[in-house]
Amino acid sequence: MKSLINISSILFLLMVSGLAQADIKLTTSAEIEVTKVNQQGIKRVKRVPASHAVPGNEVIYTITAKNTGKQAADKIVVTNPIPQHTVYVTGSAFGKNTDITFSVDSGKTYAKANQLIVKGQNGKTRRASANEYTNVRWVFGFDLKPGAQAQVGYRVKVK
Numbered sequence: 001m002k003s004l005i006n007i008s009s010i011l012f013l014l015m016v017s018g019l020a021q022a023d024i025k026l027t028t029s030a031e032i033e034v035t036k037v038n039q040q041g042i043k044r045v046k047r048v049p050a051s052h053a054v055p056g057n058e059v060i061y062t063i064t065a066k067n068t069g070k071q072a073a074d075k076i077v078v079t080n081p082i083p084q085h086t087v088y089v090t091g092s093a094f095g096k097n098t099d100i101t102f103s104v105d106s107g108k109t110y111a112k113a114n115q116l117i118v119k120g121q122n123g124k125t126r127r128a129s130a131n132e133y134t135n136v137r138w139v140f141g142f143d144l145k146p147g148a149q150a151q152v153g154y155r156v157k158v159k
Contacts, residue, residue, distance in 0.1 A: 023067065024065055024073055025066045026066075027066070028061060028063050029049070029061070030049070030060070031047040031049055031050050033046070033048075034047075053158045054158065055158050056158065059155065059156050059158065060153060061153050063080065063151065064151050065140075065150050065152070067146050067149070068147075069146055072145050073143060074143045076144060079136070079137040080136050082156060083156060085158060085159045086156035086158050087130060087157050087159060088130045093153070095153070097142050099138070100137070100152075102116060102133045103116075103133065104116050104133060106135065110137050113128075114127070116133075138152040
């Protein structure tokens, strides 16, 4: 599981445009949910670091972009690969005020989930399924002011 976390951390891409270079710090967390039952029989779901994940576990990736500079950052784009041996969990990507798109060709092109087309084994084109996604991309629809931070993320299921 450690390679799963490290691969996604290394392959983040951040692009910031403008005359002044903004200082954006990206951090990522990989967590799994565990359910605990207290003495009263009440179940509570808690997120814990994903130090180990086994087939069937869902891993939640949360990426935090923080502007550590003195100027607002605009046109921020964050991309992240779907790690090997995992499958994107349909509908799990999040990011307030971001445009979320996906790739099925290792990040060469991106589109909304319902617009992704692949060629099937029979040679005919069809809509891509979540297990064919290779990357997730968030385009921020706002400027990130100095000192501000924003989170984006998604879930994958370990094969």
